[in-house]
Amino acid sequence: MYTYKAKLNRVIDGDTVNLTIDLGFRLTYTANCRLAGINAPEMNTEDGKVSKVALMQMLDTEFTIESTGLDKYGRPVVRIGSINDKMIQDGYAKPYNK
Secondary structure, X not given: OEEEEEEEEEEEEOXXXXXXXXXXXXEEEEEEEXXXXXXXXXXXXXXXXXXXXXXXXXXXXXXXXXXXXXXXXXXXXXXXXXXXXXXXXXOXXXXXXX
């Protein structure tokens, strides 16, 4: 697991964000990142829209992430402090262990 500073560019849905990740040495990487351990409703549902708004309200513009690897689509899988767990606790997402 690796820790990086990141800047939020936008929230895509309740379990995906676009981040600019500071890799150090003045190098950055911008990518859509999947939140580790959660699965939010799809955006074409009312619950999906509510989940996205909830995540937007929980996030600051800059924070620290922990990268846990890549998902099957090549997206970084990240933990953002306690946000991942809070999305589940508040009912905006379900646990996801794949």
